[in-house]
Amino acid sequence: MLKLSGVIITFNEERNIERCLQSLKTIVDEIVVVDSFSTDQTKAICSRYNVTFIEQEFLGYIEQKNFALQQAKYNHVVSLDGDEALSKTLQKSIVNLKTNWIFDGYYANRFNNFCGQWIKHSDWYPNKKLRVFDRRKAEWQGINPHDHVEMRDKTIKTGHLKGDILHRTYQTYSEFNKKTEYFSTIAAKAYLDKGKKAPLWKLIWNPSWAFFKAYFLRLGFLDGYNGYVICKGTAKITYLKYSKLRQLYKKV
The missing domain is CATH 3.90.550.10 (Spore Coat Polysaccharide Biosynthesis Protein SpsA; Chain A)
Structure with missing residues (x-):
């Protein structure tokens, strides 16, 4: 066996x-x-x-x-x-x-x-x-x-x-917000190490698309208020990731 x-x-x-x-x-x-x-x-x-x-x-x-x-x-x-x-x-x-x-x-x-x-x-x-x-x-x-x-x-x-x-996963909203900040920082550093870029259009388009896809196309609205919080958080971490990446490029 x-x-x-x-x-x-x-x-x-x-x-x-x-x-x-x-x-x-x-x-x-x-x-x-x-x-x-x-x-x-x-x-x-x-x-x-x-x-x-x-x-x-x-x-x-x-x-x-x-x-x-x-x-x-x-x-x-x-x-x-x-x-x-x-x-x-x-x-x-x-x-x-x-x-x-x-x-x-x-x-x-x-x-x-x-x-x-x-x-x-x-x-x-x-x-x-x-x-x-x-x-x-x-x-x-x-x-x-x-x-x-x-x-x-x-x-x-x-x-x-x-x-x-x-x-x-996250059992409080504050935990969710803290991890969003933490994970976006890690992701930005990883993107920098791989040479990924953060043009302004990605700062606008990627978070918007992330929310639309999760909330509407993948029916996140059916999970009620928490579904909205999750989809909003998906957009936020996407925005923070590219925003922090732009800041990292200014320091190199």
């Missing part, structure tokens, strides 16, 4: 990590947690479970997750963030893979909880994620902080699993 490693990165996830571990503990053969020196109870909570707990200074989202993959004992992995957990249906789907692994990677829909509400529209659902895969054939890529798993060979076929990755 195929063996699986559960791989998680954490930093101050005392609110969510137990839910994550509970969803993994009966379906994987080991759990590896790579923690960026949490200052809350994350380490203490993990110590109650049979996990390999590794403390590693934060390398960047993509780099940290690829580091975590290399710590796994087995090549077939389930990769999660500390604020994610597997639904019961997804747990069953992954267990079935242990005797019927066909593809080299498997997608699942991510279902996001925002301020206590499960968000069913905009860009947030179905939020398809490749999280079950053969680590020899895939890795984390993207532009920080927007990471994603990508198969190294574009011709490799992937499957899709039933069930959801349950993502307990």
